[in-house]
Amino acid sequence: MNAAFWQDRRVFITGHTGFKGSWLSLMLSRLGAKITGFALPPPTTPALFDLARAGQDMHSIIADLRDADAIDRAVREARPEIILHLAAQPLVRQSYDDPEETYAVNVMGLVNLLEAARRSDSTRAIVVITSDKCYENREWPWGYRENEALGGHDPYSSSKACAEIVAAAWRSSFFAPEARTHVATARAGNVIGGGDWGKDRLIPDILNAIATRQPPRLRNPEAVRPWQHVLEPLSGYLLLAEKLYAEGAAWAEAWNFGPADADAQSVRQLVETLAQHWPDAFPWEPETAAQPHEAGALRLDSSKARARLGWRPRWNLRAALARVAHWHQAWQAGEDMRAVTLAQIAAFEQEPSL
Ligand SMILES: NC(=O)c1ccc[n+]([C@@H]2O[C@H](COP(=O)([O-])OP(=O)(O)OC[C@H]3O[C@@H](n4cnc5c(N)ncnc54)[C@H](O)[C@@H]3O)[C@@H](O)[C@H]2O)c1
DSSP states (O other), X not given: OOHHHHTTOEEEEETTTSHHHHHHHHHHHHTTOEEEEEESSOSSXXXXXXXXXXTTTEEEEEOOTTOHHHHHHXXXXXOOSXXXXXXXXXXXXXXXXXXXXXXXXXXXXXXXXXXXXXXXXXXXXXXXXXXXXXXXXXXXXXXXXXXSXXXXXXXXXXXXXXXXXXXXXXXXXXXXXXXXXXXXEEEEOEEEOTTOOOTTOHHHHHHHHHHTTOOOEESOTTOEEEEEETXXXXXXXXXXXXXXXXXXXXXXXXXEEOOOGGGEEEHHHHHHHHHTTSTTOOOOEEOOSOOOOOOSBOOBXXXXXXXXXXXXXXXXXXXXXXXHHHHHHHHHTTOOHHHHHHHHHHHHHHSOOO
């Protein structure tokens, strides 16, 4: 991390009360950035945002991205140099229940933010966080590249593909190469880390089953996902934002930040490795109830980020799962979770890349 770049840098994070946003806020406050956060209240109870007191070193605005005036006011007042956009309705299953909400937040919310940024005279770099699910899934055995077709079977995935298209339109229509502001998009893998209590997400479900002495029930044990610790893509977003700010148009495009190929593993492999940290955990069982469609195989090709940004993962999946287990066990033991989280960030920063 380039502390000299981030020191006193005015950064606007949307979704700062969420799982990834809380980790990112702590990372950036360690680097000395002046942060404004814009989000709804933490989406879960408990929440990393509360446990790690992630809002302590920033100006935290609790408001709705669907409210164009609210986001405009917040950007005008914060005068950010860099915007990192993470706020979203991020759950596939919730998107089946309420597709309209998903598109309103993930697509029109982004439009509201980009319009606010367009009116701002301070913003130079915007990184829009979309998803590995923005690609049209062909059930291929190899990873998707940035130039592959966008798509999405479910409303969440499709809304993230739409967000990619919106960002591209603002780039070509309003943030032209010679303009002051540049916009890039970032597609990360399935992130894991301490402090995620997201509904219907695999790791929270497993940890909950272990805590309540039940066998974890797996919906798609053979489904393959590009698993990575949350700090991996966050370090990529920061590197990308830095390049975008300093050098502009050459970096204003889409970027994958996925794990090494070997860490695209099945749900079953992930659960069995995680369970090794709880020797008395019950073995998993298959979920037999009917489930909505989810892709069978998803991998990301991050060659471009490696070659051009020099970005590389630092923790492999086994190391990442050990951090998840350690974090969760520390929380159960009543430790100070701000200290535990900051210590994991410090350890990550010291780690050489793989
Ligand atoms: N967690 C993953 O595995 C993963 C994988 C790929 C991409 N992503 C993307 O990363 C981003 C962060 O995901 P997360 O896992 O931290 O999710 P999260 O649910 O923990 O956090 C979502 C954040 O968005 C905010 N938000 C939601 N609706 C809002 C609205 N209408 N107005 C303002 N704020 C709103 C919430 O308050 C919260 O701060 C999302 O864009 C998600 O799609 C996540």
